[in-house]
Amino acid sequence: MTTLPVVELEQARIRLGGRIILDDITLTIHEGEFIAILGPNGAGKSTLLKTLLGLIKADAGSIRILGRTPHRGNKDIGYAPQHRTLEADLALRARDVVGFGLDGNHWGIGLPSRKRTALIDKALHEVNALDLANAPVGQLSGGEQQRLLIAQALLTNPRLLLLDEPLANLDISREGEIVSLIARVCHDRNVAVMLVTHDINPLLPVVDRVLYMANGHSAIGRADEVVTSQTLSQLYGSPIEVVQALNRLFVVGAET
Ligand SMILES: Nc1ncnc2c1ncn2[C@@H]1O[C@H](COP(=O)(O)OP(=O)(O)O)[C@@H](O)[C@H]1O
Ligand SMILES: [Mg+2]
Numbered sequence: 001m002t003t004l005p006v007v008e009l010e011q012a013r014i015r016l017g018g019r020i021i022l023d024d025i026t027l028t029i030h031e032g033e034f035i036a037i038l039g040p041n042g043a044g045k046s047t048l049l050k051t052l053l054g055l056i057k058a059d060a061g062s063i064r065i066l067g068r069t070p071h072r073g074n075k076d077i078g079y080a081p082q083h084r085t086l087e088a089d090l091a092l093r094a095r096d097v098v099g100f101g102l103d104g105n106h107w108g109i110g111l112p113s114r115k116r117t118a119l120i121d122k123a124l125h126e127v128n129a130l131d132l133a134n135a136p137v138g139q140l141s142g143g144e145q146q147r148l149l150i151a152q153a154l155l156t157n158p159r160l161l162l163l164d165e166p167l168a169n170l171d172i173s174r175e176g177e178i179v180s181l182i183a184r185v186c187h188d189r190n191v192a193v194m195l196v197t198h199d200i201n202p203l204l205p206v207v208d209r210v211l212y213m214a215n216g217h218s219a220i221g222r223a224d225e226v227v228t229s230q231t232l233s234q235l236y237g238s239p240i241e242v243v244q245a246l247n248r249l250f251v252v253g254a255e256t
Contacts, residue, residue: 004067006031006160006192007052012061014044014051021047023216024061031159032190034183036203036223039213040254045196046082048213049162052194053079066159078153080146082164082196090138094129095120097137097148101155123151127181143174147181154185161185163195167202175202182206200227201248214254227251 007029014022021044029035037045050056051063054070063070065077078101098120102111111119124130127147137145146166153161163182167175183206186193197203200210204223211220212227214235219226226232227249232240241252 003031005029005064006033006066007194008062008064008067010062012051012063013059014047014056015059016044016047016056020059020216022213022218025218026061027211027218027220029160029192029194031192032186034186034193034203034206034208035195035211035220036200036207036209037194037196037211037213038198038200038227039218043213044216045213046164049079049164049194049196052160052162053077075156076159077162078156078158078160078191079162080149080153080164080166082168090136092137093134094137094140094148095124095133098123098151098155101152119155120151123154124148126154126185127151141174142169143177146170146174146178150178150181150185154189159191161191161193161195163193165196165198167197167199172202179203179206204249223249 005028009025009027012025013020037048039045047056051058052065052070054072054074065074099116102116102119121130124133127150129144129147129151132140132144137148166178170178179202182193182195185191200223207223209220210223210226211218212232212235215237217235219231219235227242229240229242232242232251232254236254240254243250243252
């Protein structure tokens with residue numbers, strides 16, 4: 001059986017404001033794959049996701065999403081942006097926030113309200129947040145808000161889930177909950193997941209491959225191939241030490 005790759009980058013180059021953010025990146029991601037994206041601040045992790053969303057055009061090479069050129073409003077992609085906090089939406093109920101997932105790309109316009117409610121309830125159930133449906137989002141914890149953002153991203157039944165730092169600002173136990181939730185969604189829906197994170201450790205048990213970006217370059221492979229002193233030193237062009245202690249990996253010398 002052959003299935004269309006979800007994401008294909010071939011010698012792609014991304015340039016922003018005259019600067020090359022990412023050069024010569026080639027990779028293929030298949031359905032049901034869980035990919036963690038790592039790299040220092042400013043490496044271009046968010047930019048890569050925005051390119052897949054069709055918000056930024058590749059400067060060279062080719063990018064395909066399910067065989068097609070990236071385009072805005074692609075309902076095959078669910079996206080939870082970085083730094084999305086729901087403070088501005090304090091008065092909204094959780095179910096309203098999840099419902100934005102239908103409106104963002106105009107897919108939900110004209111949907112009968114019963115159908116709409118059913119879709120929202122289904123997504124809330126999938127992230128264990130049905131009991132929060134009518135809660136004002138401003139009263140919810142960081143982990144609860146993150147679950148709503150994942151539900152929102154799932155509403156159009158995407159084949160690719162782009163999650164930009166969903167673990168930021170969560171304590172360790174909430175972090176573990178969100179990671180298990182995303183791993184379950186990835187497995188149950190056979191959806192490809194690309195998740196940006198600063199710390200690979202909570203993801204080591206569930207992730208298939210790691211995409212590491214630095215200095216415009218990238219490396220992709222299994223965590224034990226990529227998160228090594230040798231690969232990262234080569235990528236950064238300076239000495240990096242990956243240290244294993246207490247069952248965790250520490251990357252030393254990476255952030256300048
Ligand atoms: N619209 C833009 N125009 C020019 N440069 C930008 C723009 N957006 C981001 N950048 C720059 O591109 C680089 C990559 O940014 P970003 O993708 O946000 O990095 P990351 O998510 O890895 O921290 C940064 O140096 C950032 O300052
Ligand atoms: Mg970012």
